[in-house]
Amino acid sequence: MNATKCQNSCFSNDETIKIQQSKFIWKIPEFRTINHELLSPSFQRVEQLWRLKINPNSEEHPGQGNVQIRVTLHLEKKILNDDNTNEEDTSVCYSMAIYDRENREAHSMSGVRKFEKNKRTGFGFNLLSRAHFLAQSALLLPQECLTLCCIVTSPPPIKLIIQQNSDFLRNLADIFTQQQYGDIKIIIDKKEILAYKGILSIHSPVFNRMFSNTEFIENKKNVVEISDTTYGGFKNFLLYMYSNKLPEDTQELDQILYLSHKYDVPNLQALCEEKYMKELNINNAAEAIIVADKLVLNNLKFRIFDYLKVPENWRKFIDEPGFDILSGNCVLMKELIKYSTT
Known part of the structure; x- marks a missing residue:
């Protein structure tokens, strides 16, 4: 053939x-x-x-x-x-x-x-x-x-080309970390983060539309107020745009993944998903499934299902608190069981 x-x-x-x-x-x-x-x-x-x-x-x-x-x-x-x-x-x-x-x-x-x-x-x-x-x-x-x-x-x-230049990226990351310069102010939980519109626009078409439209109030005032995430999560999200690296401290990985999805930064989203899979274990599998389902990241969700489909992992998972938490979501639990038995 x-x-x-x-x-x-x-x-x-x-x-x-x-x-x-x-x-x-x-x-x-x-x-x-x-x-x-x-x-x-x-x-x-x-x-x-x-x-x-x-x-x-x-x-x-x-x-x-x-x-x-x-x-x-x-x-x-x-x-x-x-x-x-x-x-x-x-x-x-x-x-x-x-x-x-x-x-x-x-x-x-x-x-x-x-x-x-x-x-x-x-x-x-x-x-x-x-x-x-x-x-x-x-x-x-x-x-x-x-x-x-x-x-x-x-x-x-x-x-x-900029993303592959390590020296340039280190300098950019230093500028962001020092928080002395920027042309846009982002306010989260009454705390301020300084950033440059150009750098955010390069990575995110959502920011690009916001900053290229003169009618947007955020563009007129050079201030963006955000209420649906944490200060630490958003700062790490922006640090990726300056350094092209996922921060080593991923305590708020779910927030970074959410923001990469919301602001359409696919390379960061892919890094977050790989980090989820690398750190996946019986204890955090339920939480990871809930995050993936909430963000409609079906590829990540099914990869976690594949992990739980292994008989040894499934036997351990049903004794974990996460199993009880997941059982509270009938639709999601039904989807997992159906997937695991096919």
Whole structure:
């Protein structure tokens, strides 16, 4: 069986801002029956050949029953000119997504990566748990066909170049920590936080709309009052925007996750979700499920369900106080039991 079909890739070059981009669509028929790694055909961006690899059975956390669908982007080779000295490290901005039956992005991830000239290793991420994926097969597998989209852009947008410059980020983080400068004042619990509109707008389209609209009262007064979170949680949320790192002190991780969801900061949301899974145990599983359900983060919720689905974990969980707390939510408990028995 020929398991892969490739739709022609598209290439565009914007001479004004010198950004080159290629878009690759990979259609995999009968995906439900595939249980081994697949490599896509090669696709070209200027003088580089790329490939995708998908593993439908990647065990991210061994022993937790958390089987993931993992997609990896590989720089297969460079097509060199006669002068081999032209070969340099390659920095690209990438995005990968699963398309649903309406050809809309259903699950996606993006970032920036440098490929060193003497190395050809790939990089990737887990799109979602296999169990969650199969539960949505009517949406994600129209006619049993999986459609992946990969967009590779070079050079990376300035936002992502800044994010990768560690010295610059350290200086930005120091400016924020010292709290001496800023052009916007954020008030939470009668305490003030100084920040820069530009930095917040780069990371969050919600802040960008707020600060670019002259009719918003927050923009006129240069003051934003927030009442639905804690001072510490919001300060750590903003610190990520200055440092591009999740703070080591994650006592208010639920608040940071909530804010990343509210203000549409997907990279921070992904970091928070991974932190939840890394620190997941029998004692905090119920709380994590409630947070994920409240924020409609179904991928995170089903990953926690996968953890509890392991028989040993389930036996311990039913004796924990968290089980009693979760039992108070009949809809959520019913969903967990149904998921665990399928």
